[in-house]
Amino acid sequence: MGSPCELQLYAESHAKANRILRRVIADVQRLESRYSRYRGDSVLSAINRVAATGGRLSVDEETAALLNYAATCYRESDGLFDITSGILRRAWHFDLGKLPDPAQVQVLVGNVGWHRVRWIPPVLEFPVPGMEIDFGGIVRDYAVDRASALCWEVGVRHGIVNLGGDLRIIGPHPDGSPWRIGIRHPRRPGAIIQTLLLHTGALATSGDYERCIVLDGVYYGHVLSPKTGWPVRYMASVSVAGDLCVVAGSAATIAMLKEREGPAWLEALGLPYYWVDVEGKTGGSLTALAQGDQ
Numbered sequence: 001m002g003s004p005c006e007l008q009l010y011a012e013s014h015a016k017a018n019r020i021l022r023r024v025i026a027d028v029q030r031l032e033s034r035y036s037r038y039r040g041d042s043v044l045s046a047i048n049r050v051a052a053t054g055g056r057l058s059v060d061e062e063t064a065a066l067l068n069y070a071a072t073c074y075r076e077s078d079g080l081f082d083i084t085s086g087i088l089r090r091a092w093h094f095d096l097g098k099l100p101d102p103a104q105v106q107v108l109v110g111n112v113g114w115h116r117v118r119w120i121p122p123v124l125e126f127p128v129p130g131m132e133i134d135f136g137g138i139v140r141d142y143a144v145d146r147a148s149a150l151c152w153e154v155g156v157r158h159g160i161v162n163l164g165g166d167l168r169i170i171g172p173h174p175d176g177s178p179w180r181i182g183i184r185h186p187r188r189p190g191a192i193i194q195t196l197l198l199h200t201g202a203l204a205t206s207g208d209y210e211r212c213i214v215l216d217g218v219y220y221g222h223v224l225s226p227k228t229g230w231p232v233r234y235m236a237s238v239s240v241a242g243d244l245c246v247v248a249g250s251a252a253t254i255a256m257l258k259e260r261e262g263p264a265w266l267e268a269l270g271l272p273y274y275w276v277d278v279e280g281k282t283g284g285s286l287t288a289l290a291q292g293d294q
Helices: 014-035 043-053 061-076 083-090 102-109 139-153 245-269 286-291
Strands: 005-009 055-058 118-120 123-126 159-163 166-171 179-184 192-198 201-207 212-215 218-221 235-242 273-277 282-284
Touching (some): 005 014, 014 139, 043 123, 083 102, 139 159, 139 166, 166 245, 179 201, 192 235, 245 273
Antiparallel strands (some): 055 123, 118 123, 166 201, 179 192, 273 282
């Protein structure tokens, strides 16, 4: 998943814990192999080979479910959550520490737009060649939810799944006490800006600080607007809690993409949230959960 992953759980024995761990790890690896953009043999790469030249293909049930969810996010975000915007990474190389050529970004923006894709399950069609899709904004959170469900299916009632900072609680500690979850400070490495006490549910965070370019004190993060091809510049970090990690994750990303409208959108959404803008101002309703209120 390209990030540190952790599973903490309570089981009757080390042997049972190891069996569960192997099962969960295998499923996470399965999803990575299916949807990694770095693997030429992945389902995603097969889709993108068709997208590059134009054409159509039929997809399996799991991929169809992910595409359906992506289409919902596109609609609910007014076109800001767009899985075709991954092509912008051809211009953005955050490890180089410099901004891309604006002309290249503008050309790539011309190949972005879920509305250009024809999706009539199970057939995915790319009438316009030169496009690309990326499930990066969905699959990791989907993997968190699957891992939690797999643990629950085999009788685990207490534990937590954490894939790259996006997490879901299988259940509280055996004594009923909550898990203590820290939200990273977006501008102070290693510091915690908010601590939550959670008994259940999921928490996901989107921010501009994990993969970014910092020039003259300005953060250019990896959350790119599909409209402009450039990083959003209003929110530094957004955390959202919910029953499902995939919902919390997409909501956090959409709020980042909405920039100034993000806080109002989160409030209307009705899920607990916490945000930090680039000036250090904070807001949200997750502070109530910091006291352990459920």
